[in-house]
Structure formats: structure tokens, C-alpha cells
Amino acid sequence: MNPTTLKLFHGIGRYGVLLALLALILVGWLRYENFLGAFNVLSVLRYNSMFALVALGMCFVIITGGIDLSVGSTAALGSVVAALLSPYGVLPGLLGGLAAGLAVGACNALIITRLNILPFITTLATMLAASGCALLLAENQSVSVSYESGFTELGQGDFLGFPVPAWIALVAYLVGSLVLNLTSFGRTVLAIGGNEDAARLMGLPATRVKALVYLASGGLAGLAGVILAAQFGAGQPIEGVGWELFAIAAVVVGGTLLTGGVGSVGSTLAGVLLLGLIFNILNFENGLGWISLSAYWQSVIRGAFLLLVVAIQARLSMRAEEAAS
Amino acid sequence: MAESATTLPPAQRAPRFDIRLGLTRYGAWIALAMLILVNLAVTPNFATWQTLNVNLTQVCTIVIVAVGMTLVIATGGIDLSVGALMAIAGALAPLIFLGKLFPLPHPAVGIALAFVVPVLVAAALGWFNGWLVTRLRIQPIIATLVLFIAGRGIAQVFTNGNLQVFNLPSFQFIGLGRVFGIPFQAILMVVIVAAAAWMLRRTVFGRQILAIGGNEKAARLAGIPVVSVKQRVYLISGLLSGIAGLIVIARNSAADANLVGLGMELDAIAAVAVGGTLLTGGRATVIGTLVGALIIQLVRYTLLANGVPDAAALVAKAVIIVLAVWLQRQSHR
Amino acid sequence: MAPLLTMHGIDKRFAGIPALRAAELVVEKGEVHALIGQNGAGKSTMIKILTGYYRKDAGEISFDGKPAEFSSPQDAQRAGISTIYQEINLVPYRSVTENICLGREKRRFGLLDWPAMHAEARALLARFNIDIDVHRPLMAYPTAIQQMVAIARAIGFEARLVIMDEPTSSLDEREVEVLFGVIRQLKAAGVSVIFVSHKLDELYAVCDRVTIMRDGRTVQVAPLAELSRLDLVTAMLGRELTQVLQDGHDAGDPDSEARQPVLKVANLAVGRKVRDVSFEVRPGEIVGLAGLLGAGRTESVRAVFGADKPDAGTVTFAGSDNRIAAPSDAIRAGMGFCSEDRKLEGIIPDMSVRENLTLALMPQLARRGIVDEGRSQEIVDRFIKRLGIRCAGPEQRIRELSGGNQQKVLLARWLCMNPKLLILDEPTRGIDVGAKAEILSLIRELAGQGLGVLMISSELEEVVEAASRIFVLRDGHTAAELKGDAVNEQSVMAAMAHGHEDSREEAHG
Amino acid sequence: QDLPKLKQKEKYKVGFAQTESNNPWRIAQTESMKAEAAKLGHQLVYTDAAGSAAKQVADVNSMIAQGVDLIFLAPREEKPLIPAVMAAKKAGIPVVLLDRNVDQSLAKAGRDYVTFIGSDFVDEGKRAGEALTKAVNGNAKIIQLEGTTGSSPANDRRKGFEDYIKAHPGMKVVASQSGDFARDKGRQVAETLLQAHPDATAIYAHNDEMAIGAIAALEAAGKKPGKDVIVVSVDGTRDALQAIIDGKMLATVACNPKFGPKAFETLARYAKGEKIEPWVINTDRFFDKSNATQLIADAY
Numbered sequence A: 001m002n003p004t005t006l007k008l009f010h011g012i013g014r015y016g017v018l019l020a021l022l023a024l025i026l027v028g029w030l031r032y033e034n035f036l037g038a039f040n041v042l043s044v045l046r047y048n049s050m051f052a053l054v055a056l057g058m059c060f061v062i063i064t065g066g067i068d069l070s071v072g073s074t075a076a077l078g079s080v081v082a083a084l085l086s087p088y089g090v091l092p093g094l095l096g097g098l099a100a101g102l103a104v105g106a107c108n109a110l111i112i113t114r115l116n117i118l119p120f121i122t123t124l125a126t127m128l129a130a131s132g133c134a135l136l137l138a139e140n141q142s143v144s145v146s147y148e149s150g151f152t153e154l155g156q157g158d159f160l161g162f163p164v165p166a167w168i169a170l171v172a173y174l175v176g177s178l179v180l181n182l183t184s185f186g187r188t189v190l191a192i193g194g195n196e197d198a199a200r201l202m203g204l205p206a207t208r209v210k211a212l213v214y215l216a217s218g219g220l221a222g223l224a225g226v227i228l229a230a231q232f233g234a235g236q237p238i239e240g241v242g243w244e245l246f247a248i249a250a251v252v253v254g255g256t257l258l259t260g261g262v263g264s265v266g267s268t269l270a271g272v273l274l275l276g277l278i279f280n281i282l283n284f285e286n287g288l289g290w291i292s293l294s295a296y297w298q299s300v301i302r303g304a305f306l307l308l309v310v311a312i313q314a315r316l317s318m319r320a321e322e323a324a325s
Numbered sequence B: 001m002a003e004s005a006t007t008l009p010p011a012q013r014a015p016r017f018d019i020r021l022g023l024t025r026y027g028a029w030i031a032l033a034m035l036i037l038v039n040l041a042v043t044p045n046f047a048t049w050q051t052l053n054v055n056l057t058q059v060c061t062i063v064i065v066a067v068g069m070t071l072v073i074a075t076g077g078i079d080l081s082v083g084a085l086m087a088i089a090g091a092l093a094p095l096i097f098l099g100k101l102f103p104l105p106h107p108a109v110g111i112a113l114a115f116v117v118p119v120l121v122a123a124a125l126g127w128f129n130g131w132l133v134t135r136l137r138i139q140p141i142i143a144t145l146v147l148f149i150a151g152r153g154i155a156q157v158f159t160n161g162n163l164q165v166f167n168l169p170s171f172q173f174i175g176l177g178r179v180f181g182i183p184f185q186a187i188l189m190v191v192i193v194a195a196a197a198w199m200l201r202r203t204v205f206g207r208q209i210l211a212i213g214g215n216e217k218a219a220r221l222a223g224i225p226v227v228s229v230k231q232r233v234y235l236i237s238g239l240l241s242g243i244a245g246l247i248v249i250a251r252n253s254a255a256d257a258n259l260v261g262l263g264m265e266l267d268a269i270a271a272v273a274v275g276g277t278l279l280t281g282g283r284a285t286v287i288g289t290l291v292g293a294l295i296i297q298l299v300r301y302t303l304l305a306n307g308v309p310d311a312a313a314l315v316a317k318a319v320i321i322v323l324a325v326w327l328q329r330q331s332h333r
Numbered sequence C: 001m002a003p004l005l006t007m008h009g010i011d012k013r014f015a016g017i018p019a020l021r022a023a024e025l026v027v028e029k030g031e032v033h034a035l036i037g038q039n040g041a042g043k044s045t046m047i048k049i050l051t052g053y054y055r056k057d058a059g060e061i062s063f064d065g066k067p068a069e070f071s072s073p074q075d076a077q078r079a080g081i082s083t084i085y086q087e088i089n090l091v092p093y094r095s096v097t098e099n100i101c102l103g104r105e106k107r108r109f110g111l112l113d114w115p116a117m118h119a120e121a122r123a124l125l126a127r128f129n130i131d132i133d134v135h136r137p138l139m140a141y142p143t144a145i146q147q148m149v150a151i152a153r154a155i156g157f158e159a160r161l162v163i164m165d166e167p168t169s170s171l172d173e174r175e176v177e178v179l180f181g182v183i184r185q186l187k188a189a190g191v192s193v194i195f196v197s198h199k200l201d202e203l204y205a206v207c208d209r210v211t212i213m214r215d216g217r218t219v220q221v222a223p224l225a226e227l228s229r230l231d232l233v234t235a236m237l238g239r240e241l242t243q244v245l246q247d248g249h250d251a252g253d254p255d256s257e258a259r260q261p262v263l264k265v266a267n268l269a270v271g272r273k274v275r276d277v278s279f280e281v282r283p284g285e286i287v288g289l290a291g292l293l294g295a296g297r298t299e300s301v302r303a304v305f306g307a308d309k310p311d312a313g314t315v316t317f318a319g320s321d322n323r324i325a326a327p328s329d330a331i332r333a334g335m336g337f338c339s340e341d342r343k344l345e346g347i348i349p350d351m352s353v354r355e356n357l358t359l360a361l362m363p364q365l366a367r368r369g370i371v372d373e374g375r376s377q378e379i380v381d382r383f384i385k386r387l388g389i390r391c392a393g394p395e396q397r398i399r400e401l402s403g404g405n406q407q408k409v410l411l412a413r414w415l416c417m418n419p420k421l422l423i424l425d426e427p428t429r430g431i432d433v434g435a436k437a438e439i440l441s442l443i444r445e446l447a448g449q450g451l452g453v454l455m456i457s458s459e460l461e462e463v464v465e466a467a468s469r470i471f472v473l474r475d476g477h478t479a480a481e482l483k484g485d486a487v488n489e490q491s492v493m494a495a496m497a498h499g500h501e502d503s504r505e506e507a508h509g
Numbered sequence D: 001q002d003l004p005k006l007k008q009k010e011k012y013k014v015g016f017a018q019t020e021s022n023n024p025w026r027i028a029q030t031e032s033m034k035a036e037a038a039k040l041g042h043q044l045v046y047t048d049a050a051g052s053a054a055k056q057v058a059d060v061n062s063m064i065a066q067g068v069d070l071i072f073l074a075p076r077e078e079k080p081l082i083p084a085v086m087a088a089k090k091a092g093i094p095v096v097l098l099d100r101n102v103d104q105s106l107a108k109a110g111r112d113y114v115t116f117i118g119s120d121f122v123d124e125g126k127r128a129g130e131a132l133t134k135a136v137n138g139n140a141k142i143i144q145l146e147g148t149t150g151s152s153p154a155n156d157r158r159k160g161f162e163d164y165i166k167a168h169p170g171m172k173v174v175a176s177q178s179g180d181f182a183r184d185k186g187r188q189v190a191e192t193l194l195q196a197h198p199d200a201t202a203i204y205a206h207n208d209e210m211a212i213g214a215i216a217a218l219e220a221a222g223k224k225p226g227k228d229v230i231v232v233s234v235d236g237t238r239d240a241l242q243a244i245i246d247g248k249m250l251a252t253v254a255c256n257p258k259f260g261p262k263a264f265e266t267l268a269r270y271a272k273g274e275k276i277e278p279w280v281i282n283t284d285r286f287f288d289k290s291n292a293t294q295l296i297a298d299a300y
């Protein structure tokens, strides 16, 4: 890529995803009744907060130039552990799910930094392993959470009229953004993605930071698992399929480069909302009754939409590149 | 000029055999050998022809897809759409030979077209992936994610999600036929592996693939037509996925757009990685991929035949993948 | 007084091949110590062992009187050793400030204090007379600036010892002078410096003592003043090499003036930097392209080679104006281009020397797409011999070669094609004196056989020595064309600084 | 709080939250719902959760937001769909469950949702066990091909079957592995298990697709399905019936996917104010040699 356009590209990435998001909201508002009603908005936020957490971890991982395919099954494992511990109260459930996520993250970190195995294959393996552990712990079934302990408030409750999971995600994004932009940890994350060898020669603690990033991704996935258990009242060992791809797509749509070194936390959130809204819009479209879309057409449309967004982004950045050089 | 060079003392070669080097080169083979030994010891009825037969036929589709994946990965890319392309090819073939798309003048024409058209369509979609990667410069994971999401949907739309059942031995030869008692699909697999391995080592195209994966900018400046090489590689991956799709439906006497090739991308990538190909590109071995796929297949067989519960099997599979890849990576610093 | 650093009996093998054998290095407090040797002698390896990037096989290191064993560059940095590595090792996507301040960020209330860091970056760069926008990503700046940023970063640490591994290979003379000023300041402040360079003049300008390495051994340690250039070279190469220092000013083929140009570039414009560049190269002629850093030389030749798209102008190659839209077109037409950044745009690190060498030749080596291994082997062997490429064998991975030897492989990549025109962007960057002489004489020899050569070099001396004609670029314009007696350092320097409108008229007349 | 009422109207806007549509059974179910809605002139809002219980809850929420009159929900799982049922109730929208129930300790028919229309997976497994036991006189070494690990039909069909054969000491499950409800996977798993357990005399598959795969595996291993090894399964697809007719399969317990008529009949009854029983049983059939030939035309 031409040097001078990097900022531009990045700006447009951020810009593009926001524009697409606004356009989608506008279409929804004009076309469907109750689309912007409080009920729909809040339930979309409540549901997508899980993906937002997972995507936040993915965002950091991708900025270091890595990838984490294990987030989906880590969330499933987290939900099972949280559900098993929920009878003991809110805190044990919360910490349990988090710990399960951190455990998977620690495995990833150790394998990647100590055994020097590429993140793609490492997390592919831990994806299988976490899913296996979830099924073993849950004995192949969904695990009920305790409704008495108040644990479900973490997923189903509201605080100041706003869903609790959405609050959690919001706080996580604020912290994430702060860490990336205003701490040396965040700067090191960016440096590792730009050129890991250089970062190491520059005397940065590259190994430690990389390990921490995978740990954080695991932890956030575990937290998403806690919300999953609380929101649906059950730990679900077979949930989480395809979450990793959703998260990767959201991060990329948000303008972060998969090659690492550049990225933004805020536009990742926009990416999550954008992709999340597509499902919602498709459901509303079905409700109009003009066309009753089969599930098959829905996936074709989702694929086409993803293509459209990334293609527009690619064109914009190419244009910017030409203009700048 | 020539004399001045002789002033440099000849560099010394490593005289002794380096164990770590050996591990790297033969890691996958060692893992495979160990698996076979373990099986001979614990798995009932392992040393039989039928076992070999079962494993060979089961591994074929993974190997065929993984060969294409190896080439894509060698250029520094990845192809998530292989499973979806298998489904498209698999859905298309019966539509053709059952005459649902267009009337057939003669059944033989239908069968011939059913071999050719789906594979070409898959290849064309592979080319489309390559187009997204090279022309629109979309990152490979995302570019192929598009067809990963939409591709199976397209196959389901063709068939409205319905199972297409058939019984057509001449078509099903590709999945069920035998030549001198050897399953035809296994022969096809060997031919594809041999051709790809030879291509990667001995042809200009093979070198170009590796050069692009090794350093794309340098490759371009050395006159390598990066765009067309990459497009061809994705096309090959699509084409091989198409063939694999046909094999799957042929051996099942049914095409199920919902399930053909489901999860194949991960199996193929795992086989490539376990086989010793560098996932970042630039270094690749097709024979390694074959060995990698055999390892994965054998792990699956071992766990199933010994009654390991599915959940535990997942964990075991993960451990074995990590171990196998770790064996490969010993030489790196 | 005890020395600041002692490295004693250092051994290091890579995959069984020795890179260092009982090497020694002693650096006193407050001295500038030169570390020299042929390409592949082990200088960079020695440095990387000191900073803990590689682990040594044997030997002792003591730093500041205490035994020292750094386990990572981070460790070494903490102990007060600040290093500029041979290949620029910074983070291209990140801003200049970040590249300078990473690892010792300024904080306020536990969070990063950006204004203070920008100010610090600006202040450090000001010591080098550099005034740039520190917010922009590093990759937006030319190699020279990046190199200066790397240096600024290194001296920004409160270091006791600053190591510079070929810091000047991508700097021009003005900048080198600035750097020397800073080195003298460091010395005055009691900081020791290890200085690696292949340019002997530079050593005499700043260094106090010298350690000479050959084949992984330390062969001589002495005050620099006691050694002549000839002594240095003899110790480095292990033999007398009279012809190296014997500057012949015979540039190419004397009849070339009469021939039709093989390359004619008129009014070329590319991007923002190159606005109006014209030059030509005749067969058998070595043409130099001179200019200050950032004058647009690289951009011009990249466009000629089809690597970038020109906005305006005509490029006529070999008489036809077949459009050259991509490097593959240019190569097919008989052009070769050795780019200035060998790590990013030259080598394919994981491929063998053989594969790297024959990369561009491959289509020709092949019959119906199948590579002819026999012929490729033969060509590779020939060029390894001819250029004196030091490697364990043609199958060694090129990333394991020393920088200079990598450069030779890249040169061979183009030479083996028998091109009509060879474009060399900084061809001798990082190459030792012996090899440089060999490469230059090889280029001359080839020019004598009718090859046209277009050479960019930041070393004026080298251009003047090799070229029979020089085009001087300034701010994206062709500022002057010099030939015959006008080819001398004074006139080139004058043209670079002020332009030379008359000669320019002449060029187009 | 009471069950929400449904006004009597000519045409309704009805939601149908399907679980997934990746197998013939689900497709037949969806088709039946769509056809019936079209016949009666109702507007059907259809969503597909693609196998995710969480997404199904979100789907139900989007139906609530669109203000449908009633929701037919085919719950992906017993427990995680409770929040969807409760949200609909809170929004005043009655819910009718199809083909799977929700956890009875958390939600009750007649209080939280109108009713459950469907069959009983556990019972299906039990009936398959019964048929097999009878056919082999209580003596068999059985290979079980399970559905997708962790999915409720797999768990229930396994439970029903294993509970039943517990009473028959001659009936032994020698191997039990997942074939993911898929023909290809079922075939591969059967091939492997037959290698490891060549003495197996019966195969119980959790659905017909895997059973058909197992039959192919048997034939490839040189065994005669229906003679050397007896095959039973669940579903009642056309292919399975054909296999029964061909003598390759013993029986299949039908699980009828055609929910449309019953579902909309229940809607009409509820709108009229009738009291609905908590479990509207959708009759399952049982196919074996005796009736397969007559009924194959009806199969999906």
C-alpha cells in the first residue's frame, strides 16, 4: 500500500462502516413499522452484546496480526461453566465463566508463544478442545441456570432502562479503546502487528503482550459465555458455532487489516452492529409478506451484502490510494 | 574476477545429521508411523485390507480439497469456500443428469455434462474468489467468507433444500467404482496428489506460487504475473472442490446441498498445517498434505473404533493436531 | 580503567555452520569503536548475540565489569545497550513518534501523554536537523528518514553503549555528517559507540579503535590511526587486494556515444514526486542517476520498469515503444531491476539461493512450463563462483546469508538473464570493499559487452567512478546532464544543489 | 399473569420460528406450515435460526417487535428458549410450541404458552427399541449411530432406546458414536465401527439418513443389510420406506413433519376461546414391512 494513504484508508474504513450502518438503519426505519421501536432496538442490543464482546477480543488479536478461531466454543464452554456455578450466586457464575474463558486463552497464549505454532492452527485446535470440554462438562445437554440466585439478571436484566449485557459490552469497549490508544500496552499491540520482529528488536515485550492479547480474547469470550447463559437461562455446549467468523467479519468490516498493525475498537463495534442488523432486517423483511424469503435466500443475501460492504471499502481505499500518490 | 572469489574459504557444510532437522523433515511421517503402531496395538481388526480400504475411501475427499488448499495457502492466501463449492457442484450434478435443468437428448450426454458442468462451475466460482482477492484486493479470509456464507445458500436454492436421490452406476463410478479392486476415488486422489506435487516442484507455475507466498512484492519485481498466478490457484482450488463434491454425492447415491462438504474447510486446513506447509505461505508440500490428511483420518478412525466418546474425541483431536504441527516446527529458532 | 564491554571467545553455529569462532570484542568507555569485516564475517551476528537476540554457543560477555547474559533485546536495553540493527527494524504502519518512543512512553495519570511524546520525538529529530510531521506513519517517509528515526530512537534511550550496524548505508553525505556530529556528542558525554560500516572513509572520520573480523574470527584490534586503508583491507580480506583501491576511470564502452539509446525516457511524471524526468541510456554505457535523497530517482526507475504507473511521459525501450505495464513486460523486453530494499522487495526469504537466483530466468529455463534443473544448476554454480557468493551451497535459504551476499544473489538474478539494460538502485548498499570492487568491475565488464546500465547510488564517489554519463535529478526534475570531463564530484554536487540549466538544455538540444 | 388471548379475526399475521432447515424433515415441516397458511389466507412471518437457540430467541423478539398475532415456535432446545416464550407472553402474544417442548419446570402449557403440538422423541427411541428387540428375539449386538452430539433429539432418542433395552440383557450396545444426522458421516462412522466390531448384528440410527448411510456401509463391507445386520431408525422418509420394501431395513418410527393443519386448527380453536389441552398429540406412525408399500406415496 502506498505509504501516505494509510491514514486515509483507515479513515475511510471507519467512515465506510458508519455510513453503511446509518444507511441500513435508515432503510429499516423507512421500510418497517416498529423497527426503531424501543423493544426491537433493545433486544437487538441485548442479543448482539455477546458478539460485541467476542469481536472486541478478536479485534486486539487481529491487530497483532493473529487470529482466534476458538472464541465461539470458548463462549460455549464459558456458558456451561457459568450455568453450573450459577446456583452459588451471581459472582461465582460470572467468575467461573470468565475463568473458563481465560483458561482457553491461556492455552492459546502458551501454545502460540512457547511452542511457536501459528495462531490459526493453534486456535483451530483449541476450538475443538473447548467444544469437547463444554460437551463433557455439560454431559451433552444444555445446563439450566439457577433462576433463584439472580444470575439471569446478567443477561435478562435492565439497568437504567438499558440491557445489562449492553452495559457490559459498552464498558468493555470503553476500556478497550482506552487501552489501545492510551497505554503502552496498546501501542505495543499495534507495533507487534506492524512488524513483530522489529518490535522484539526494539526491546518491546512482544511475547508477553501477545500472550496477554490471547488471554484477553479468551476472557472476553468467556464473558460472552456468561451472558449467553444468563440471557437464555442455560449453558449451551453446542452454541457458538460460526461466532469466530462473525467476529472476524465484523472486525474487518470495521476497517481493521487482517495483516495487523492497524485497527480501531470503535469501528469494530460499528461492524458488529452492522452485521447484527442484517439478521434483524431480514426477519422484518419476511414480516412484510412481499416475499417470504427462505433461509437459503437469506444466506445468499447475507453473503452478497458482506461482499458489497467489503468491495465498496476496497474500492474507496484504492481510490484514496490513487488520489494520494 | 573469478580469482577474487576463491579468496573466500569454502563454507563448511554441516557434517553430522541434525536430529532437529530430521524431525522437521519427517515429523509428519513419524507421527503417522506412531499412529499406525498404536492402532496395531489397540484397535481390533486393524491389520486388514478392509481397514485400508475404509480409510482410503474416507480420506479421498479431504485430500483432494486439501491439495487445492495447499496451493492457495502457498501463495499466502486461504480458501474458506471449499465446502460450499462442494455443495454447489454436488447439487448441480443430479439436476443435470436427472434432466431437471434442461431436457437431455441422451442419458449419456447427461452423465458427461454432469461430470463437466459442476466442476466448471466450481472452478468459475474459485476464479471469482481469486478475482476478489487480486482485483478488489480483499483479504483472502474475507473474500472466501463471502462464498462460504452464500455458496451453500445458492446450492440450497437450486434444490430448494431437498435431498436429490438417484441410482446411476455410470455416474457413481467416480465414488463407488473400482479398478483392479482399488477404489477409483483413491486412484483419482493419487493422481491429483502426484500431479500437484510434481507441479509444485518442477514447473515454473509451482515456483511462482511459492515465490508469491514468500514475498509478493519481490515476486512481482522479478516479473512474476502475480495476479494471474493467484487467480489460477483459486480456480484450481474451486475445481478440486467440485470434484470432491461429485465424489461425495456419488458414494451416497444422494445429493444433500445442506450437508455436502460441511466443515470441509477446517479439515482441509488442518491437513495442510499438519502436513508441514507454512500457513503464512512460501513453503508448501503436497505430499505432506497427503500425510497430514492421513494422520487426521487415522486419528478419527482410531477414536471411533475404540469407542472414545465424541466429546472426548474432540479434545484428543486438538491435542494431536498441536503435537503434529509442533513436531514440524522444531527447526524454527 | 576496565573496559565497558568485553566479549571473549564467542562461538556461534547456525544449523551446524560456524558463523563465529572464538570471536573477541573489547570496547572501552567513551570510545567509538569500529567493527569491520567482509560480508558474512559475523559482525551482525556478534551484535545480535550481545543484545540477546541469538544465544551464543560458547564464550563470555561482561558489561560494565559484570558478567552479562541478556536473554532478550529488552534486557540489553534495560542494561543500557541501545542498538540500531542492520535492516531497519521499525514498525512501518505506526507514527514516527510511536517508533521513537515505543518502549519508554511518557505517561500522565498512568495513561500515555501524547503531546509530551510528540515533543520529545521532535526534539530528538531536531538534533539531526530533521523537521517532519511526527504524526504520520513511518512508512510515509523515505528510507533515509526512516534510518534517521531509527538512530534517533536509539540515542533517545539513556544508553551507555550505542551500537550502530551499518547506519549510513542508506544516508547521503550530508546526513552522514550530521550523524557524525551526534556520535561525537555521544562520545563527549562518555557514551561508547560500536560502529559498523563498509565505508572506510567514515571510519577514519569518527572512530578511535577498530576490530577487524574475518570468517567469524577476530583478526586484528588496533587504534585506527595506526592502520592505513590498505592495512584494513588486507586484514579484512586476508590478502592484498591492490586492484580494489586502484580506481580506474574507464567507464564502459568508448563507442557507445554513437549507438542508438536502448532506453529513452522523456518528460516522465509519476505520482507527486516525479514531475518531469528525462534521460537515456545507450548500449554499453553506464549511466548514473544522481540526486539528493527524495529527489525521485527510485520512483522514476520504478515507473520505467513498470512497477508503478506513470502519469505522463514516454518510455522507449529497445527502439520500440511497446507499453511496459508490468515488470513482467519489462523483463520480457530485456530489462532488469535491482531494487533498493532487498529485504522488502528483493529476496524471497524462505527460498534457496538457487531459487532466488533463477527466479526471473525461470520462464526461459523451462520447457513447456517444466523447469530444467540441470541448466538451472549449472547457471547457479557459475554465478556463485563468479560473484563469490558466500553460502553453504545453492540450497541454503537466502535469509541465512549475510546482507552483502544476499545483494550479490539479487545481482546475479538479473545478470543471468543477459539483459539489454540493467537498472541498479543502490546496488552496493551494505557490500564490503572487496565485493564492491568486484561488483563494479563486473558491471563494467558487462557494459563492455554491450549492456546498458542505469545506476542509482547515494555514494557520489561510486557513481562518478563508474558512470560515463550522469543525470542529476532535483525535486522531480532532470536538473542536469553531465558527461565527459564534467563527470566529477564537484560538478555533480553543484548540480544537485543548484541545478545546471545549461547542461540541461544541452541534453535536450 | 394469564395467558394472552387471541382475538377472532379473518386473517392473522402469524410467526413461525423454525430451528433450522438443513434436513428433509425440517423442510417438510416448513412447507406444511407455509402451505396451510397460504390455504387459509394467513400471513406467515417465517424465521430460521440456523441451528442456534440464541438466534431463535432473537428471531422471536423480532416477531414480537413486528406485532404478530401468534407465534408458532419449534424450539431448538428445551431450556434456552424459555426467555423467548416469556417475552412473547409479556408482550401479549400467545405461543404455540411445535415438535419439541420447553422445560416444564420453567414454563407450563396453559399458563405460559398455549400448548405443545408434537411427538415425543423419547418415545420414538423406545418404539425403535421395541421393534428391534422383537425382531432379534432379544439378542443383538447393536451399533448406535447418534445424532449431532448435544442436540436434544439425539439425547432423547438415545435415552428412549437405551432405557427400553435395559430390560433385555441380550441386547447390548457395542458401540455408539455420532453421525451428525448426515448420510455421508453416518456411512463413514458405520464403516469404521463395523471394522472394529465385525460381530455386530444390529444398527440403530437416530435418523433415516444415517441409516441409509449405514446400509451402504454394510453393503461395502460385504454384509447383507436386513439379514446379517438388522437396521432400525427414526423418521419415515421415502428412502427409508423404500429400504424397508427392499428388505434392507426392519422398520422406522415415523415422526410426522406435517404440522400445518394441526397447528392452524389449534389456532382457530384458541381464537374461539376453547380450552386447549396442554399436549396436542401429532400422531406418529410406525413403518415396517406390513405397511411400507401402501404408505410410501405419502412419505416426504
Ligand SMILES: Nc1ncnc2c1ncn2[C@@H]1O[C@H](COP(=O)(O)OP(=O)(O)OP(=O)(O)O)[C@@H](O)[C@H]1O
Pocket: C014, C015, C018, C019, C037, C038, C039, C040, C041, C042, C043, C044, C045, C046, C086, C399, C400, C401, C402, C403, C404, C405, C430, C432
Ligand atoms: N539466521 C541465520 N541462519 C543461518 N546462518 C546465518 C544466520 N544469520 C547469519 N548467518 C550466517 O552467519 C555468517 C555471519 O553473518 P553476519 O550477518 O553476522 O555477517 P556480517 O558480518 O554482518 O555481514 P554483512 O556485512 O554482509 O552484514 C554468515 O555466513 C551468514 O550466512
Ligand SMILES: Nc1ncnc2c1ncn2[C@@H]1O[C@H](COP(=O)(O)OP(=O)(O)OP(=O)(O)O)[C@@H](O)[C@H]1O
Pocket: A002, C141, C142, C143, C144, C291, C292, C293, C294, C295, C296, C297, C298, C299, C308, C340, C456, C458
Ligand atoms: N509505489 C511504491 N511502492 C513501494 N515503495 C515505494 C513506492 N514508491 C516509492 N517507494 C519508496 O518510497 C521511498 C521514497 O523514495 P525516496 O524519497 O528515497 O526517493 P529517491 O529519489 O528514490 O531517493 P533515494 O533513491 O535516494 O532513496 C523510496 O524508498 C521508495 O522505494
Ligand SMILES: [Mg+2]
Pocket: C043, C044, C045, C086, C165, C402, C403
Ligand atoms: Mg551485517
Ligand SMILES: [Mg+2]
Pocket: C297, C298, C299, C340, C425
Ligand atoms: Mg531511492
